[in-house]
Structures are given as C-alpha cells and as structure tokens.
Amino acid sequence: xxxxxxxxxxxxxxxxxxxxxxxxxxxxxxxxxxxxxxxxxxxxxxxxxxxxxxxxxxxxxxxxxxxxxxxxxxxxxxxxxxxxxxxxxxxxxxxxxxxxxxxxxxxxxxxxxxxxxxxxxxxxxxxxxxxxxxxxxxxxxxxxxxxxxxxxxxxxxxxxxxxxxxxxxxxxxxxxxxxxxxxxxxxxxxxxxxxxxxxxxxxxxxxxxxxxxxxxxxxxxxxxxxxxxxxxxxxxxxxxxxxxxxxxxxxxxxxxxxxxxxxxxxxxxxxxxxxxxxxxxxxxxxxxxxxxxxxxxxxxxxxxx
Amino acid sequence: xxxxxxxxxxxxxxxxxxxxxxxxxxxxxxxxxxxxxxxxxxxxxxxxxxxxxxxxxxxxxxxxxxxxxxxxxxxxxxxxxxxxxxxxxxxxxxxxxxxxxxxxxxxxxxxxxxxxxxxxxxxxxxxxxxxxxxxxxxxxxxxxxxxxxxxxxxxxxxxxxxxxxxxxxxxxxxxxxxxxxxxxxxxxxxxxxxxxxxxxxxxxxxxxxxxxxxxxxxxxxxxxxxxxxxxxxxxxxxxxxxxxxxxxxxxxxxxxxxxxxxxxxxxxxxxxxxxxxxxxxxxxxxxxxxxxxxxx
Numbered sequence: 001x002x003x004x005x006x007x008x009x010x011x012x013x014x015x016x017x018x019x020x021x022x023x024x025x026x027x028x029x030x031x032x033x034x035x036x037x038x039x040x041x042x043x044x045x046x047x048x049x050x051x052x053x054x055x056x057x058x059x060x061x062x063x064x065x066x067x068x069x070x071x072x073x074x075x076x077x078x079x080x081x082x083x084x085x086x087x088x089x090x091x092x093x094x095x096x097x098x099x100x101x102x103x104x105x106x107x108x109x110x111x112x113x114x115x116x117x118x119x120x121x122x123x124x125x126x127x128x129x130x131x132x133x134x135x136x137x138x139x140x141x142x143x144x145x146x147x148x149x150x151x152x153x154x155x156x157x158x159x160x161x162x163x164x165x166x167x168x169x170x171x172x173x174x175x176x177x178x179x180x181x182x183x184x185x186x187x188x189x190x191x192x193x194x195x196x197x198x199x200x201x202x203x204x205x206x207x208x209x210x211x212x213x214x215x216x217x218x219x220x221x222x223x224x225x226x227x228x229x230x231x232x233x234x235x236x237x238x239x240x241x242x243x244x245x246x247x248x249x250x251x252x253x254x255x256x257x258x259x260x261x262x263x264x265x266x267x268x269x270x271x272x273x274x275x276x277x278x279x280x281x282x283x284x285x286x287x288x289x290x291x292x293x294x295x296x297x298x299x300x301x302x303x304x305x
Numbered sequence: 306x307x308x309x310x311x312x313x314x315x316x317x318x319x320x321x322x323x324x325x326x327x328x329x330x331x332x333x334x335x336x337x338x339x340x341x342x343x344x345x346x347x348x349x350x351x352x353x354x355x356x357x358x359x360x361x362x363x364x365x366x367x368x369x370x371x372x373x374x375x376x377x378x379x380x381x382x383x384x385x386x387x388x389x390x391x392x393x394x395x396x397x398x399x400x401x402x403x404x405x406x407x408x409x410x411x412x413x414x415x416x417x418x419x420x421x422x423x424x425x426x427x428x429x430x431x432x433x434x435x436x437x438x439x440x441x442x443x444x445x446x447x448x449x450x451x452x453x454x455x456x457x458x459x460x461x462x463x464x465x466x467x468x469x470x471x472x473x474x475x476x477x478x479x480x481x482x483x484x485x486x487x488x489x490x491x492x493x494x495x496x497x498x499x500x501x502x503x504x505x506x507x508x509x510x511x512x513x514x515x516x517x518x519x520x521x522x523x524x525x526x527x528x529x530x531x532x533x534x535x536x537x538x539x540x541x542x543x544x545x546x547x548x549x550x551x552x553x554x555x556x557x558x559x560x561x562x563x564x565x566x567x568x569x570x571x572x573x574x575x576x577x578x579x580x581x582x583x584x585x586x587x588x589x590x591x592x593x594x595x596x597x598x599x600x601x
Contacts, residue, residue: 093487115486115487116486116489116491116492118487118489119487119488119489120489124487124488125487127483127484127487131481131483131484131487132480132481132484133476133477133480133481133484133485134480134481135476135479135480136473136476136477136480140473143473144473144474144477144485144488144490145488146488147474147477147485147488147489147490148488148489148490149489150470152470154469154470154471154498157469157470157471158465158469158471164470168470171470207488211488211489
C-alpha cells in the first residue's frame with residue numbers, strides 16, 4: 001500500500017542549514033522588535049478558532065471547527081482537496097466571514113477578522129500561488145514585510161528627515177539579516193519576478209519572517225518544490241520557529257514533511273475536523289486512515305475536487 | 306533637396322509639445338499603476354485646477370498664493386475621491402471603477418462651472434512665447450519652458466518611486482494588492498497619496514495647457530490626447546508615458562508637415578490615433594507596459 005509506506009518513512013533526513021541558527025540569532029540581536037518568547041504566556045493560544053461554521057449556498061465548507069494554536073507550536077492542517085483547509089485559512093485571515101463562531105488572534109475575538117489589521121496583530125502569511133512583488137528586488141520585497149511598522153510620514157521620507165532615515169536603515173538591516181539567514185545574499189539585488197520558483201518561495205517566507213510575527217500562516221509552502229528545496233525550506237521553517245518562538249500554521253499536502261515538522265496535526269474532511277493530535281496519534285487514527293491517509297494516492301495528484 | 310533644418314525644427318516642436326502630452330499621461334499612469342483604475346476624470350481635474358488657479362489670480366491673489374491654494378484644493382480632492390469613491394468600490398470590477406471616474410469627471414466639471422462660471426480665461430504665466438534661434442533652428446521659448454517643467458516633474462516622480470519607502474509601497478501595491486494588504490500596507494492611504502499626486506500633475510499640466518489654449522471647458526479634452534500616448538507607452542509605465550508622449554508629439558507634427566499635404570492637410574488631429582490603432586494590433590501592452598499573464 002503506497003500510502004502506508006509513505007507514512008512510515010519519517011523524514012529524518014531533513015536538513016537544518018548549519019549556519020542558519022547563528023545567522024538568525026544575530027538577526028534577533030539587532031532585530032526590529034525585541035521578541036521574548038516567554039513574554040507570551042502559554043495560557044492564551046496565539047490563534048483560537050472557536051465553533052467556526054461556513055457554508056456556500058447549500059455546501060458546507062466548515063462545520064463547527066475548533067482549533068487552538070499555542071505559542072511556539074507548528075500546527076499542521078491536512079486533509080483531502082476540498083476538505084476546507086483553504087476556507088479555514090481564509091476565515092483566519094478575514095477573507096471570509098464565518099456564518100457562526102469566531103476567531104481569536106492573541107486572545108482578541110473577531111466575528112470577522114480585519115484583513116488590513118492582520119500584520120499589526122502580528123500575523124504574517126505566505127500564499128499558495130506565490131504573491132511576491134515581482135517588480136521589486138529580493139531585498140525590497142523583504143523590506144516590504146516591515147510595512148506595518150513604518151512610522152515615518154511620507155513627507156518625512158521625501159525630505160529625508162533623520163528619524164525617517166534611521167527607520168529606513170533599521171529596516172534595511174533587518175531585511176539584510178533575513179536575506180543572509182535564508183541564503184539569498186547572491187540574489188538580494190535581483191528582481192524577484194525573474195528568479196526560479198523555489199527561490200521565490202523562499203523570498204516570500206523571508207518577507208513574512210522579517211516582521212518576526214507571532215503567528216505565521218504557510219499555505220502549501222512546499223508545493224511544486226524539488227526534494228532538495230523541500231528539505232532546505234523545512235530546515236528554515238523549523239529554525240525560524242526555534243529562534244523566534246513563532247507559532248506556525250502549516251497547510252501542506254506532503255505528508256512526509258507534515259509529520260516530520262509538526263508538533264500537532266489537525267485533519268479536516270468534508271469541512272469537519274476528524275482528528276487533532278501529535279503526528280503519531282494522527283497516523284494511528286482509524287478515521288484519518290479511512291478518510292485521508294488510506295487514499296494517499298490522491299494526496300499529491302489532487303484527485304477529488 | 307530635403308530641408309534638414311526645417312525637418313529638425315518640426316521634430317523639435319513636436320517633441321516639445323509631446324512632453325505636454327506626457328504630463329497628462331503621467332496623471333493616468335500614477336493612478337492606473339497603483340489601483341488599476343483608468344481615471345477618466347484626469348481631464349476634469351486638470352481643468353478644475355487651471356480654472357481654480359486662474360480665477361484666484363483674477364481676484365487679485367498673487368501667483369504663488371494661488372498656486373498653493375490650488376495645490377491644497379487638489380490634495381483635498383484626492384483625499385475626498387479616495388473616501389467617497391474608491392473605498393466603497395474596493396474590489397469592484399475595473400469597468401465599474403472606470404464608470405465611476407466617468408461620473409466623477411462630470412461632477413468635477415459641474416462643480417467647476419458652478420464655482421467659477423463658464424467664460425474663457427486667459428492665463429499668463431509670464432513666459433514669452435517668442436521663438437529663439439539655435440543654429441538656425443527656431444525653438445519656442447514657451448515650449449522649452451513647459452518641457453523643462455514637465456521634465457523635472459517626471460524626474461521628481463521617478464526619484465520618489467525609486468528612493469522613498471512610500472514610493473516602494475506604490476510599486477508593491479501595483480504588483481500585488483493582496484500581498485500588499487497582507488504585509489500591512491495601508492491601501493487607502495496609498496490611494497489617497499496617489500490621487501493627490503495625480504492632482505498635482507493635473508495642476509501643473511492644467512497651467513501649462515491653459516496658458517497655451519486658454520482656460521476653458523474644452524481643456525478637459527486633452528485627456529483624449531493622452532490616450533494614444535498611453536497605448537504607445539503602456540498604461541502602467543512612467544517611462545512609457547514619457548517616451549509615448551515624445552513619439553506622439555513628433556508623429557503629429559511630422560505627419561502634418563510631410564504627409565498632410567497628400568490628404569489636403571489637417572491630419573495632425575487624428576494621425577496619433579491611427580498610429581495608436583496600428584500599435585494596438587502589433588503590441589497591445591505598449592512599449593513598456595506589463596504583459597498580462599493570467600494563470601489558471
């Protein structure tokens with residue numbers, strides 16, 4: 001059974017770039033916002049999804065979903081195509097307003113999450129279909145990740161008043177350190193749109209990471225990547241979590257990556273959450289095997305709609 | 306024998322008037338680039354700015370006072386447009402937004418008429434329109450002045466886009482609005498600033514065109530001159546607006562002088578549109594425009 005063997009093969013071979021941790025630690029030292037992981041008390045989840053339901057016409061996309069993401073946790077959300085993963089992410093980012101239930105970001109409840117305020121709430125994301133600023137350089141893309149923290153007025157920027165210039169230097173330095181951490185130094189001044197897919201994905205991760213978010217939403221970060229690129233990116237994600245204490249919600253189809261990287265795995269099927277636990281628990285869960293893992297054949301080829 | 310000196314004179318005259326077209330096109334590009342809206346009201350904004358300025362001057366306000374006051378009015382207009390039109394219509398299809406700007410153009414013209422009346426005003430910027438000679442080529446002093454002003458404005462905008470953080474934000478918004486939102490850019494603020502910038506461009510263009518043609522309601526029709534410029538240069542490229550303007554200016558004058566006689570003259574008014582039409586068939590995105598690639 002191809003699915004089962006894919007499951008058992010734990011990706012122990014995942015590489016953590018050796019120098020990445022050191023580079024990232026350096027990044028924190030001069031970081032834009034001093035982030036103390038212990039400051040966020042473990043008592044409040046970074047993200048709490050409470051009784052969220054959503055239907056499109058008569059079709060149920062999400063049915064009474066509950067999900068907590070704790071500080072420093074990598075929480076994967078998996079499920080067959082059409083299970084509601086993307087709908088859930090769209091509710092969390094405010095693209096959809098749920099019919100019932102609410103979403104708490106850092107304890108603050110929202111019936112409809114204000115998309116425009118997400119960055120200021122400490123939430124960053126990457127997109128399933130790359131969403132880079134293609135005409136900007138790699139470094140400028142990552143600098144834009146700090147947009148929510150710009151304090152200087154546009155007149156101040158035009159006339160180059162000292163405070164604006166200082167802020168700009170600080171942001172450039174923070175972006176430069178992320179560039180180093182993600183091994184993007186050689187392409188830092190290249191236009192992002194012209195780079196290979198795998199590198200663009202990494203730039204997008206950098207743009208999300210530079211603001212040192214409390215919560216990072218990764219929407220199929222490994223899609224379309226080669227095995228080497230996947231290993232590399234897995235290492236970067238884990239290191240980012242270890243160093244910043246960033247909580248990560250990971251939507252991903254590659255079961256090997258998910259089981260190796262996640263602390264907890266939630267499984268969706270037809271809009272319902274059928275399991276939520278450690279990778280080992282979830283892999284042993286009969287409902288999950290029936291609904292998803294047993295038909296792992298569909299996982300990567302995208303069988304059901 | 307081909308008269309090179311005369312050719313050069315026509316060409317330079319064409320290029321200089323072309324920069325005036327670039328100036329109008331620049332207003333379009335700023336807004337189109339950052340919000341995907343073809344702002345049909347750019348012409349009315351231009352008229353409104355020129356009319357406000359000239360009416361203030363006629364009421365005894367000194368030149369720079371009137372300039373500053375009009376600038377203030379254009380800033381208010383930009384912010385008001387963002388509040389009352391763009392924000393409620395966010396995420397609507399481009400045609401809806403285009404129709405909104407079409408309506409806006411009539412509102413602005415109506416308000417201008419209500420405020421300042423309908424008569425034609427002369428506008429004197431204090432620059433003599435007497436030609437001077439360089440190596441036997443006659444050049445209009447006013448055209449040269451207008452070109453210098455337009456050129457510095459374009460240069461200022463280019464520097465702004467390249468070197469300031471908000472300029473970077475403009476380019477980011479132009480590239481991907483949703484990602485811009487996700488990184489925490491305040492889109493309403495960006496739009497308000499862009500419309501303000503377009504208002505400033507409209508003011509400068511309105512003064513230069515007003516001094517040339519007189520400040521009257523037909524002034525708003527210079528937008529139609531900007532359309533072939535945009536087709537040639539691309540709707541989303543500042544460089545394209547400049548090069549397109551220069552090309553259209555030169556094409557108009559040269560075709561009038563050298564091809565016009567075969568048609569009995571008077572082709573200056575439509576030659577540019579013929580070229581634009583031909584261009585649409587060959588290179589629909591324009592010289593510098595981004596090709597639209599839709600991914601499934």
